[in-house]
Amino acid sequence: MLQIENLHVCVENQPILNDLNLEVNAGQVHAIMGPNGSGKSTLAQVLAGRDDYKVTQGNITFCGQNLLEMQPEERAHLGLFLAFQYPTEIPGVNNAYLLKAALNAQRTARNEQEVDAFEFMNLIKNKMKMMQIPEAFLNRSVNEGFSGGEKKRNEILQMLTLEPSLAILDETDSGLDVDALRIVADGVNNLRSPERSLILVTHYERLLELVVPDFVHVLAGGKIVKSGDRDLARYLDEHGYDWVQTEVSA
Amino acid sequence: MNTKILRKEFESRMAQLPSQGKDHEFRQKAMDAFYDSGFPSRQWETWKYTDLKPIASKEFQLIPKESTDGAHETASKLLTTCDLEAGPSRFIFLGGHHIPELSSEITTTGLHLSMFGYPSPENRSAFSEHSSKNFKEHPLAALNAAFSTQGVRIQVAEKTNIDTAIHLVFLDSNLENQTSQPRILIDLKAESKITIVQHFLGSNLNSGWTNSVTEISQAPGSDLTLYQFQEHGTEHFHTGLLSSSLASDASIKLGFIDLGGRLTRNDVHVNLDGAGAKTELFGIFLATDGQHIDNHTRIDHRAPETKSIETFRGIVGDRGRGVFNGKVVVHPDAQKVDAQQSNDNLLLSEKAEIDTKPELEIYADEVKCSHGATVGDLDTEQLFYMKSRGIKESDAREILIFAFANEILKLIELPQLRERVAHRTAHHLPGHDRLGVEL
Numbered sequence: 053m054l055q056i057e058n059l060h061v062c063v064e065n066q067p068i069l070n071d072l073n074l075e076v077n078a079g080q081v082h083a084i085m086g087p088n089g090s091g092k093s094t095l096a097q098v099l100a101g102r103d104d105y106k107v108t109q110g111n112i113t114f115c116g117q118n119l120l121e122m123q124p125e126e127r128a129h130l131g132l133f134l135a136f137q138y139p140t141e142i143p144g145v146n147n148a149y150l151l152k153a154a155l156n157a158q159r160t161a162r163n164e165q166e167v168d169a170f171e172f173m174n175l176i177k178n179k180m181k182m183m184q185i186p187e188a189f190l191n192r193s194v195n196e197g198f199s200g201g202e203k204k205r206n207e208i209l210q211m212l213t214l215e216p217s218l219a220i221l222d223e224t225d226s227g228l229d230v231d232a233l234r235i236v237a238d239g240v241n242n243l244r245s246p247e248r249s250l251i252l253v254t255h256y257e258r259l260l261e262l263v264v265p266d267f268v269h270v271l272a273g274g275k276i277v278k279s280g281d282r283d284l285a286r287y288l289d290e291h292g293y294d295w296v297q298t299e300v301s302a
Numbered sequence: 303m304n305t306k307i308l309r310k311e312f313e314s315r316m317a318q319l320p321s322q323g324k325d326h327e328f329r330q331k332a333m334d335a336f337y338d339s340g341f342p343s344r345q346w347e348t349w350k351y352t353d354l355k356p357i358a359s360k361e362f363q364l365i366p367k368e369s370t371d372g373a374h375e376t377a378s379k380l381l382t383t384c385d386l387e388a389g390p391s392r393f394i395f396l397g398g399h400h401i402p403e404l405s406s407e408i409t410t411t412g413l414h415l416s417m418f419g420y421p422s423p424e425n426r427s428a429f430s431e432h433s434s435k436n437f438k439e440h441p442l443a444a445l446n447a448a449f450s451t452q453g454v455r456i457q458v459a460e461k462t463n464i465d466t467a468i469h470l471v472f473l474d475s476n477l478e479n480q481t482s483q484p485r486i487l488i489d490l491k492a493e494s495k496i497t498i499v500q501h502f503l504g505s506n507l508n509s510g511w512t513n514s515v516t517e518i519s520q521a522p523g524s525d526l527t528l529y530q531f532q533e534h535g536t537e538h539f540h541t542g543l544l545s546s547s548l549a550s551d552a553s554i555k556l557g558f559i560d561l562g563g564r565l566t567r568n569d570v571h572v573n574l575d576g577a578g579a580k581t582e583l584f585g586i587f588l589a590t591d592g593q594h595i596d597n598h599t600r601i602d603h604r605a606p607e608t609k610s611i612e613t614f615r616g617i618v619g620d621r622g623r624g625v626f627n628g629k630v631v632v633h634p635d636a637q638k639v640d641a642q643q644s645n646d647n648l649l650l651s652e653k654a655e656i657d658t659k660p661e662l663e664i665y666a667d668e669v670k671c672s673h674g675a676t677v678g679d680l681d682t683e684q685l686f687y688m689k690s691r692g693i694k695e696s697d698a699r700e701i702l703i704f705a706f707a708n709e710i711l712k713l714i715e716l717p718q719l720r721e722r723v724a725h726r727t728a729h730h731l732p733g734h735d736r737l738g739v740e741l
Contacts, residue, residue, distance in 0.1 A: 125689045125695070150688065157691075
């Protein structure tokens, strides 16, 4: 589904990712862990198509297509979704309006019939319940005045509604209390299927106890320095990241 | 319009009026004031960014012709395009002339509404004792006083709450080069309350000029909401002065929505004369394709514990130009004043221009004042977020532009008006049909 080869990325002329390689197949859940500043979020943003992050070398193929040549919206139409670490506030645009516009934009791009307001409400009703988002949230401006946990739950609601084939969750677990973490994890697990893939970018292991990954990668100094299964995440949780960096430089 | 033509026109105007009386003297005084100053030029500090030459150099008919055959049908047709005013309290003017056939009759207790002007059967005065105060600073208000054809006087009796909004609709003339100089006098007695909409509407390509004056006098504890919604035809010029004075604990909410016209200049002056008086002043304008829209506001805090909140937003694209000048003066004895002002602008093209100038003059020491002005393009983070959800760039931009305007439109308390304005605002965005409008 996703192949990243030899990826080099600069942000404001600073190299952040260096020779990053990753392959994600359909149905797999990959966790990307690493210390602060290792380039985790940069990778997430580059995949979504942020244009101020400059790809200086390498290839990314998504569903057989050259991802780097696509606009962010085209990536979304092809089934890529990024749950933002810091979801953007958009005063004046109502939450339901944005989600419906996004869903219909994707449906139109895929030659599917648009949904009307009634169908839309039916479609999201259960998903809202699952994410414990009250209906009043739909009429509020996107993310404006939302608490940290509400913003993250709203991202997952969007994900559940848009049903992407590849979802990248950028530190969706940070800043969540135990209950909110469980709600988010339930939402993510609900989306898991043999056709869908997930990349969980996280600093902590606790989300991975609830959404069990098939692979765990450690990102340090802009590249993946170690890969393993969920036990690697547990080990990192216990021993921190220092040993990885020591091992790499050794 | 050179002085020779002006004099001739004024003499014919005066010849049509009763030769004696206060109004006669008043009009003469107004005209003399205008002769002294002429049209304001860009040398005037308050007219630095707005050039009136396009108006001054045109041969506008200062005494507008009566509407011709078929005009009423044209007016009716125009009105059906917006069912906004189809309520029980609408008053229709076409090219400066009142059309009783299309207007309502007022029978509400405590509300006195009368038309004045020539020919005025009841011979009501078109002026208040405050009218001449503005002549020196606002020559166009003087010109309005000298030539004004017709207008409305609205009076609300003490402790009367009028719960239906009054709609005054001024339709652009269907004739070329006409002026319309309406006068609206609003007088609210103590603890009365009313909502008024001044709607300027046109759909033709005729060149024309509307020069309006609204004078408001509010007794203690009275409450006025007034919206001015300007959607003139694309070749229409609009200038207007709204001045108000508020006694203690009176409040005024003023909303200015400018979507049409070639050149628009709104002068707004609020005097918070009595302790505890307050104003909420807001505006939104959209200037594209060579349109010029200028909002000049001034709020005088002349008494203690007066409050003002002012919020203006502008959207300029293509070769559009927007001007905002917001002056707030806190006078020496006006302690415990709260004055907030903000002006935010979206500049959507390199050929567009915005000039914004907040001015604060504070002569009291115990005050809370804030002001801020911004000019910028759309937020790239917001655009990226929407695109990452699958919304294409051009749609995302339109949604954000509309959202920017919508933050102001939300302040309109009349649902029908709010919807109409939202719809019209969205209409200026190419993708509006597909995107839909949601408040």
